[in-house]
Amino acid sequence: MPHELTTVADDAATFHDGADVDxxxxxxxxxPYERHGIDFRTLPRPTGRLQCRFGTVNDLHFGEVEAGxxxxxxxxxxKVAPPGAPPYPETMNWAAAAEMAAADLDAVxxxxxxxxxxxxxxxxxxxxxxxRPFGDRLHVVRGNHDVTRGQTEYAGDQWIELPxxxxxxxxxxxxxxxxxxxxxxxxxxxxAGAAASTVPVIAMGHHQQWIEGERDPEYFGIHPDASDAxxxxxxxxxxxxxxxxxxxxxxxxxxxxxxxxxxxxxxxKDFPGTWxxxxxxxGGILQVVHRMSDPAALAWSEQCRGLYADxxxxxxxxxxxxxxxxxxTIAFR
Numbered sequence: 001m002p003h004e005l006t007t008v009a010d011d012a013a014t015f016h017d018g019a020d021v022d023x024x025x026x027x028x029x030x031x032p033y034e035r036h037g038i039d040f041r042t043l044p045r046p047t048g049r050l051q052c053r054f055g056t057v058n059d060l061h062f063g064e065v066e067a068g069x070x071x072x073x074x075x076x077x078x079k080v081a082p083p084g085a086p087p088y089p090e091t092m093n094w095a096a097a098a099e100m101a102a103a104d105l106d107a108v109x110x111x112x113x114x115x116x117x118x119x120x121x122x123x124x125x126x127x128x129x130x131x132r133p134f135g136d137r138l139h140v141v142r143g144n145h146d147v148t149r150g151q152t153e154y155a156g157d158q159w160i161e162l163p164x165x166x167x168x169x170x171x172x173x174x175x176x177x178x179x180x181x182x183x184x185x186x187x188x189x190x191x192a193g194a195a196a197s198t199v200p201v202i203a204m205g206h207h208q209q210w211i212e213g214e215r216d217p218e219y220f221g222i223h224p225d226a227s228d229a230x231x232x233x234x235x236x237x238x239x240x241x242x243x244x245x246x247x248x249x250x251x252x253x254x255x256x257x258x259x260x261x262x263x264x265x266x267x268x269k270d271f272p273g274t275w276x277x278x279x280x281x282x283g284g285i286l287q288v289v290h291r292m293s294d295p296a297a298l299a300w301s302e303q304c305r306g307l308y309a310d311x312x313x314x315x316x317x318x319x320x321x322x323x324x325x326x327x328x329t330i331a332f333r
Contacts, residue, residue, distance in 0.1 A: 008323060009288045013040060019103070054106050056102045061269045076308075090129070095294035156171055157189060165280045170190065182226040207221045208245040219328045261328075284329050
């Protein structure tokens with residue numbers, strides 16, 4: 001298998017080839033380079049000072065024991081941790097937490113699906129992994145897997161002030177449902193916060209927006225009507241520069257309101273096993289997605305490349321996405 005260019009920042013690039021990791025640092029912004037037969041260009045560095053750096057993760061799934069299982073369907077392949085090995089969500093999440101801790105981020109934001117079934121044991125495993133290294137720098141909102149029986153842990157919207165940016169963390173879940181929504185009250189809260197903000201605002205939630213295709217009321221994301229209403233707020237408030245979500249276990253960027261990125265970030269728990277870094281400058285924000293490079297995490301995520309093949313899905317293409325879906329500039333408006 002050839003090397004994959006998994007990360008490009010303004011100053012570095014990372015290549016993976018199975019268990020082999022090649023991290024190339026000391027690069028110049030917005031310059032062409034070649035490595036492992038791959039031509040690439042570093043991200044332009046936004047103007048001004050670096051105000052802060054924060055990270056996000058989503059779809060952690062503590063408690064999961066079968067990767068690739070879809071409800072009770074017999075298709076797969078379904079992967080399980082080898083006998084005697086730690087549960088794979090532990091392997092993947094401890095690797096993500098260690099990398100983010102080493103990066104000395106100003107905040108870590110968890111965008112839902114901390115657990116598989118919202119049990120006390122799963123939430124305790126999450127807290128042990130993430131609360132200890134990050135303390136009050138940790139901000140959490142729930143996902144659909146966390147409310148399978150109407151649980152209320154990690155419920156509610158949060159306004160998070162960081163140097164040079166604010167994060168509006170939205171609770172998009174419908175208890176006991178895989179689909180999501182935003183209420184009129186939540187959208188009014190976001191609208192008022194963005195109108196009053198003196199810094200750029202990134203909205204974040206667990207569920208991705210509906211943007212195109214059939215207006216299915218059972219859409220596996222934010223209901224189409226609520227998605228349209230979110231787009232209207234994004235269009236109306238120039239302070240809002242992006243909406244980012246998880247839920248789909250993929251990396252993808254689409255534009256709404258003309259130029260606002262609506263972003264999906266891949267999962268922690270299997271392939272490619274990622275966390276997203278945001279570098280906030282005076283003149284813009286860089287999203288830089290990192291694939292975990294811990295050997296045990298890489299070994300597990302490599303096993304998961306073929307998940308969902310029985311359903312006709314190329315999981316590598318789906319989950320990894322294009323480089324431009326992972327690493328890009330969020331422009332100010």
